[in-house]
Amino acid sequence: MKKEMMLLTGLALAFAATPAMATGGFVRGEIGKSNVNVDVSDLGDDSDDDTSYSIRGGWFFNNNFAVEGFYSNFYDKSEAFDDGSGGTVDVDAKLSGFGVGVVGKTDIGHDQTGFYVMGRAGIMHGTLDVSATGLGSESESSNKPYFGVGVGYDFSPKWGMSLNWDQHKGSGDDVDVTARTLSLGVEARF
Numbered sequence: 001m002k003k004e005m006m007l008l009t010g011l012a013l014a015f016a017a018t019p020a021m022a023t024g025g026f027v028r029g030e031i032g033k034s035n036v037n038v039d040v041s042d043l044g045d046d047s048d049d050d051t052s053y054s055i056r057g058g059w060f061f062n063n064n065f066a067v068e069g070f071y072s073n074f075y076d077k078s079e080a081f082d083d084g085s086g087g088t089v090d091v092d093a094k095l096s097g098f099g100v101g102v103v104g105k106t107d108i109g110h111d112q113t114g115f116y117v118m119g120r121a122g123i124m125h126g127t128l129d130v131s132a133t134g135l136g137s138e139s140e141s142s143n144k145p146y147f148g149v150g151v152g153y154d155f156s157p158k159w160g161m162s163l164n165w166d167q168h169k170g171s172g173d174d175v176d177v178t179a180r181t182l183s184l185g186v187e188a189r190f
Helices: 002-017
Strands: 024-040 044-060 065-082 088-108 114-132 136-156 159-172 175-189
Touching: 024 065, 044 175, 065 114, 065 175, 088 136, 088 159, 114 159, 114 175, 136 175
Parallel strands: none
Antiparallel strands: 024 044, 024 175, 044 065, 065 088, 088 114, 114 136, 136 159, 159 175
């Protein structure tokens, strides 16, 4: 935990200090599908899919290296279950997180236009909130590393699109959560 907090603090300071040194900022919106797996000790694991979205922004030092900050919502669903006595229990679950990280990008072909590949990694503070009628609510959060890869196409030096795959993890008291997301992203650079 101490190492994670040191890395998170270092990335946050780098993110805050970069505007004067960066070659340009960016804003990225991503929408896709997350597969969320929840493993609870003594109860087993289960997974489900949901539509996800992410808002990211940051600064490029050059064409190949950037820092980013983001908010992602991986899962937000409500389900009704039979309680065994003729009634129902409504369960709401939400998985989301804030993070900071680094992005590496390599152009294939022309500089700042055409195809590219990218990778990203950093630390995310994830939160899982669960509530059930008549049973109360519970929230677990943790700071864990994330990573992702993507391929894309820059239509101009100012904007591009990409297909991304990311993995985010989280844990709490007897709970381990993994979210794997496939998304389509649109990025504007300024």
